[in-house]
Amino acid sequence: MPKLGMEPIRRDALVAATIHEIGTKGSLDVTVGQIARRAGVSPALAHHYFGTKEAIFLSAMRHIMSIYAGEVRAALAGAETPRARVEAIVRASFAPSNFRREVIASWLMFYLSAQTVPEAARLLAVYKGRLASNLRHSLRPLLGPHATEAAEGIAAMIDGLYIRQGLAPGAQDAGNAANLVLDYIGRLVEARP
Amino acid sequence: MPKLGMEPIRRDALVAATIHEIGTKGSLDVTVGQIARRAGVSPALAHHYFGTKEAIFLSAMRHIMSIYAGEVRAALAGAETPRARVEAIVRASFAPSNFRREVIASWLMFYLSAQTVPEAARLLAVYKGRLASNLRHSLRPLLGPHATEAAEGIAAMIDGLYIRQGLAPGAQDAGNAANLVLDYIGRLVEARP
Amino acid sequence: MPKLGMEPIRRDALVAATIHEIGTKGSLDVTVGQIARRAGVSPALAHHYFGTKEAIFLSAMRHIMSIYAGEVRAALAGAETPRARVEAIVRASFAPSNFRREVIASWLMFYLSAQTVPEAARLLAVYKGRLASNLRHSLRPLLGPHATEAAEGIAAMIDGLYIRQGLAPGAQDAGNAANLVLDYIGRLVEARP
Amino acid sequence: MPKLGMEPIRRDALVAATIHEIGTKGSLDVTVGQIARRAGVSPALAHHYFGTKEAIFLSAMRHIMSIYAGEVRAALAGAETPRARVEAIVRASFAPSNFRREVIASWLMFYLSAQTVPEAARLLAVYKGRLASNLRHSLRPLLGPHATEAAEGIAAMIDGLYIRQGLAPGAQDAGNAANLVLDYIGRLVEARP
DNA sequence: AATGAATGAGGATTCATTCAT
DNA sequence: GATGAATGAATCCTCATTCAT
Numbered sequence: 146m147p148k149l150g151m152e153p154i155r156r157d158a159l160v161a162a163t164i165h166e167i168g169t170k171g172s173l174d175v176t177v178g179q180i181a182r183r184a185g186v187s188p189a190l191a192h193h194y195f196g197t198k199e200a201i202f203l204s205a206m207r208h209i210m211s212i213y214a215g216e217v218r219a220a221l222a223g224a225e226t227p228r229a230r231v232e233a234i235v236r237a238s239f240a241p242s243n244f245r246r247e248v249i250a251s252w253l254m255f256y257l258s259a260q261t262v263p264e265a266a267r268l269l270a271v272y273k274g275r276l277a278s279n280l281r282h283s284l285r286p287l288l289g290p291h292a293t294e295a296a297e298g299i300a301a302m303i304d305g306l307y308i309r310q311g312l313a314p315g316a317q318d319a320g321n322a323a324n325l326v327l328d329y330i331g332r333l334v335e336a337r338p
Numbered sequence: 339m340p341k342l343g344m345e346p347i348r349r350d351a352l353v354a355a356t357i358h359e360i361g362t363k364g365s366l367d368v369t370v371g372q373i374a375r376r377a378g379v380s381p382a383l384a385h386h387y388f389g390t391k392e393a394i395f396l397s398a399m400r401h402i403m404s405i406y407a408g409e410v411r412a413a414l415a416g417a418e419t420p421r422a423r424v425e426a427i428v429r430a431s432f433a434p435s436n437f438r439r440e441v442i443a444s445w446l447m448f449y450l451s452a453q454t455v456p457e458a459a460r461l462l463a464v465y466k467g468r469l470a471s472n473l474r475h476s477l478r479p480l481l482g483p484h485a486t487e488a489a490e491g492i493a494a495m496i497d498g499l500y501i502r503q504g505l506a507p508g509a510q511d512a513g514n515a516a517n518l519v520l521d522y523i524g525r526l527v528e529a530r531p
Numbered sequence: 532m533p534k535l536g537m538e539p540i541r542r543d544a545l546v547a548a549t550i551h552e553i554g555t556k557g558s559l560d561v562t563v564g565q566i567a568r569r570a571g572v573s574p575a576l577a578h579h580y581f582g583t584k585e586a587i588f589l590s591a592m593r594h595i596m597s598i599y600a601g602e603v604r605a606a607l608a609g610a611e612t613p614r615a616r617v618e619a620i621v622r623a624s625f626a627p628s629n630f631r632r633e634v635i636a637s638w639l640m641f642y643l644s645a646q647t648v649p650e651a652a653r654l655l656a657v658y659k660g661r662l663a664s665n666l667r668h669s670l671r672p673l674l675g676p677h678a679t680e681a682a683e684g685i686a687a688m689i690d691g692l693y694i695r696q697g698l699a700p701g702a703q704d705a706g707n708a709a710n711l712v713l714d715y716i717g718r719l720v721e722a723r724p
Numbered sequence: 725m726p727k728l729g730m731e732p733i734r735r736d737a738l739v740a741a742t743i744h745e746i747g748t749k750g751s752l753d754v755t756v757g758q759i760a761r762r763a764g765v766s767p768a769l770a771h772h773y774f775g776t777k778e779a780i781f782l783s784a785m786r787h788i789m790s791i792y793a794g795e796v797r798a799a800l801a802g803a804e805t806p807r808a809r810v811e812a813i814v815r816a817s818f819a820p821s822n823f824r825r826e827v828i829a830s831w832l833m834f835y836l837s838a839q840t841v842p843e844a845a846r847l848l849a850v851y852k853g854r855l856a857s858n859l860r861h862s863l864r865p866l867l868g869p870h871a872t873e874a875a876e877g878i879a880a881m882i883d884g885l886y887i888r889q890g891l892a893p894g895a896q897d898a899g900n901a902a903n904l905v906l907d908y909i910g911r912l913v914e915a916r917p
Numbered sequence: 918a919a920t921g922a923a924t925g926a927g928g929a930t931t932c933a934t935t936c937a938t
Numbered sequence: 939g940a941t942g943a944a945t946g947a948a949t950c951c952t953c954a955t956t957c958a959t
Contacts, residue, residue, distance in 0.1 A: 148936095148937060148938060148941095148942065148943060148944095149938085149941095149942065149943090150942095151942075151943060151944090152942085152943090155943090170453070170454070171450070171453025171454065172366075172450060172451075172453055172454055173365075173366075176927085176928060176929085177928075177929065177930085178927095178928075178929090186944075186945090187944065187945050187946080188928090188929080188930085188945090189930085189931080189932085189944075189945055189946080190943080190944060190945075192929080192930060192931080193943085193944080193945095196930095197929080197930085198928095198929065198930090250453075253450075256501065256505050257364070257365060257446075257450070257505065258365075259505065260363070260364030260365050260505060261363075261364065261365055261367075266507065273506075294518065297518060298495065298518045298521070298522060300498070300502075301495050301498035301499045301502060301515075301518065302491065302494050302495045302498050303498065304497075304498035304501050304502060305493070305494035305495050305496065305497035305498030305499070305500075305501070306494045306498070307498075308446075308449065308497050308498070308501055309493075309494060309497060312449050312450065312452065312453060313466075314459065314463075321487075322494075325487065325490060325491045325494065328487075328491070329491060329522065329525075332522075332525035332526070333525070343918090344918060344919090345918090348918090348919095369952085369953060369954080370953075370954060370955085371952095371953075371954090379919080379920090380919065380920045380921075381920090381953090381954080381955085382919070382920055382921080382922095382955085382956085382957090383918080383919055383920070385954080385955065385956080386918085386919075386920095390954080390955085391953095391954065391955090536939090537939060537940090538939090541939090541940095556839070556840070557836070557839030557840065558752075558836060558837075558839050558840055559751075559752075560840075562931085562932060562933080563932075563933060563934085564931095564932075564933090572940080572941090573940065573941045573942075574932090574933080574934085574941090575934085575935085575936090575940075575941055575942080575943095576939080576940060576941070578933080578934060578935080579939080579940075579941095583933080583934085584932095584933065584934090639836075639887075642887065642891050643750070643751055643832075643836070643891065644751075645891065646749070646750025646751055646829075646891060647749070647750065647751055652893065656893075659892075680900075680904065683904060684881065684904045684907070684908060686884070686888075687881050687884030687885045687888060687901075687904065688877065688880050688881045688884050689884065690883075690884035690887050690888060691879070691880030691881050691882065691883035691884030691885070691886075691887070692880045692884070693884075694832075694835065694883050694884070694887055695879075695880060695883060698835050698836065698838065698839060699852075700845065700849075711873065711876060711877045711880065714877070715877060715908065715911075718908075718911035718912065719911070727920095727921065727922060727923095727957095727958060727959060728920095728921065728922090728959085729921095730921075730922060730923090731921085731922090734922090755948085755949060755950085756949080756950065756951085757948095757949080757950090765923075765924090766923065766924050766925080767924090767949095767950085767951085768923075768924055768925080768951085768952080768953090769922080769923060769924075771950080771951060771952080772922085772923080772924095775951095776950085776951085777949090777950065777951090
């Protein structure tokens with residue numbers, strides 16, 4: 146009987162290597178060879194398990210998204226009021242597992258590849274739809290008809306902080322970033338005289 | 339007037355072609371051949387004038403930045419109060435000459451290339467520094483010590499709206515985007531009870 | 532009876548799969564993986580039993596030739612006159628077990644591989660020699676010194692009908708093909724005024 | 725001004741190199757690199773002028789067919805009677821420019837590639853249609869309703885002699901081959917008692 | 918000023934084959 | 939007996955870049 150069960154191990158290693166390489170390079174110009182080398186395997190094996198480079202990238206994208214989704218789910222679990230829910234979503238976005246430079250860089254790369262790769266576009270649309278819907282749903286009780294545009298503003302600010310984190314030189318402070326959004330939410334929600 | 343040489347004409351055409359191609363493709367995967375073809379010249383000529391592909395990209399980046407800078411300068415010219423200045427900067431960011439899909443896509447590509455190309459990083463840093471300084475300077479009289487973080491929030495939201503415009507399917511409304519930022523500024527500036 | 536080992540079963544399955552795949556693709560561009568998959572085994576097993584891809588092909592070639600040889604032998608068994616012998620050989624060439632598209636395609640592929648693979652060339656030479664000698668031998672009593680060239684003409688026509696059957700789109704009629712050759716033989720044999 | 729007019733020269737050289745390499749190898753397993761090397765250029769240039777390997781092959785196929793067509797046209801020019809026309813077609817098929825080993829090997833390779841490449845199939849169908857129609861047309865006055873099947877027999881014999889010339893070891897005699905077909909035609913045409 | 922000609926370097930992908938279990 | 943794991947070698951193709959004219 147042959148050696149067994151390597152597939153999930155290799156797949157995970159290759160996905161991790163992909164994220165690492167994209168994060169390091171800060172660009173999508175990553176070769177299968179580089180990914181494979183970092184994962185400690187041959188380029189041929191990468192193709193053996195994934196078929197194409199695009200499939201590797203998509204797997205990495207799904208991995209990142211599932212981490213994010215888990216973070217959001219966990220954060221929402223303990224949130225009872227609408228406002229707490231909004232804040233939970235924001236905090237999840239800046240959780241350490243998400244807000245690492247390499248993860249964010251990958252995020253942005255997938256944003257980019259969605260321009261070209263239909264499946265990437267689909268995945269991204271799902272994520273964006275879910276985020277917007279989550280935000281709107283929680284904001285509605287607080288802001289009524291203004292919930293939609295508030296959700297847009299919040300999502301935009303999050304994306305902006307992401308791009309600055311992912312592409313700017315020098316790591317930034319996740320807490321600080323989260324606070325900026327939370328402050329914005331405070332201003333949106335709290336009645337003005 | 340002396341008869342103009344072809345050089346500036348060709349350079350401009352190539353820069354315009356670069357922006358167009360990046361905007362169309364939505365990615366940095368643009369070849370010198372594509373750029374040259376769109377500009378109606380041979381790839382060899384592109385190299386003749388620019389030396390390298392990177393130099394073509396940098397020229398395009400400078401072009402976009404100078405348009406943006408002009409727009410900001412013009413907007414600031416008519417602004418008398420601090421708040422008007424802040425709003426002018428924002429409006430300039432969403433002026434039609436900037437907030438076109440292809441221009442924004444190029445913007446983001448340059449953001450990306452700053453990861454790899456030192457000169458691009460330098461240019462981007464200059465721009466960001468100027469934007470932040472402009473915002474801070476105008477916000478200071480209104481927000482005092484909170485000006486810095488307010489400037490960060492505003493800049494982040496602008497970037498976020500840009501990325502959504504540049505990479506999302508379906509053109510968006512510049513006016514709507516500007517209003518989101520202006521509303522945010524309003525909430526920042528207006529005193530809360 | 533001893534329990535049969537798996538070896539002959541696997542070998543047969545792989546040979547059959549090889550012929551099937553070549554016939555389906557209509558080309559020699561068949562991978563060991565495809566052959567193994569059709570045979571329901573792993574590519575590694577194919578190598579285990581045959582050593583190399585070339586050996587698999589040669590086995591398939593031998594298989595086809597032995598079927599052909601059996602068909603000829605059977606046909607000759609009932610033939611008593613020289614002319615009946617010639618016709619038996621022709622009929623065997625167009626017997627259903629030979630004149631199937633996939634078998635003929637394989638035939639031609641082996642013709643091809645004889646260009647490169649010495650052992651294939653040897654096998655093919657044996658077959659051609661036997662066919663020619665069979666034909667000549669039977670034609671001699673009828674045509675005397677012209678037997679050799681008549682045998683050449685007949686063999687060529689058979690090959691030509693094969694290539695048209697094996698490589699032309701749309702299955703053809705074996706009976707019709709056989710009749711063409713038989714008619715030719717009639718014209719060769721029957722005295723002209 | 726650049727060096728000019730190389731394109732047709734290179735294209736011709738590459739087509740010739742393709743035929744040569746296929747003829748030498750006796751198989752379609754010819755790489756672009758080999759073709760380019762024989763043509764004295766880089767593989768990249770071959771792609772520059774032809775785009776794909778398939779396109780190179782198709783060009784070579786068209787080249788061979790046009791030579792053949794020219795040969796037939798020339799032979800038919802001097803033929804006045806139906807029988808002379810039939811014989812002219814046959815002689816053209818065995819003219820020295822066609823019946824060279826490398827040309828015939830290429831012929832057969834294209835026969836093969838027609839299995840896979842639609843455009844090759846189309847070209848081959850055109851050739852076969854023209855040949856059959858030429859033969860039928862000339863045979864009709866001589867054989868009436870039997871013309872069709874006679875044409876089939878003749879075409880098959882020609883193909884058979886081709887495959888033997890193209891794939892058999894040791895060059896054969898074109899004159900001998902032609903005579904076999906001419907003799908066959910004689911037997912088809914001349915009345916039997 | 919401009920370009921056709923040409924290529925070296927590199928990258929995705931395929932595949933026969935080997936090996937440890 | 940059988941196979942999953944793994945890879946080296948090869949192939950097509952792309953592209954920035956150079957050069958002679």
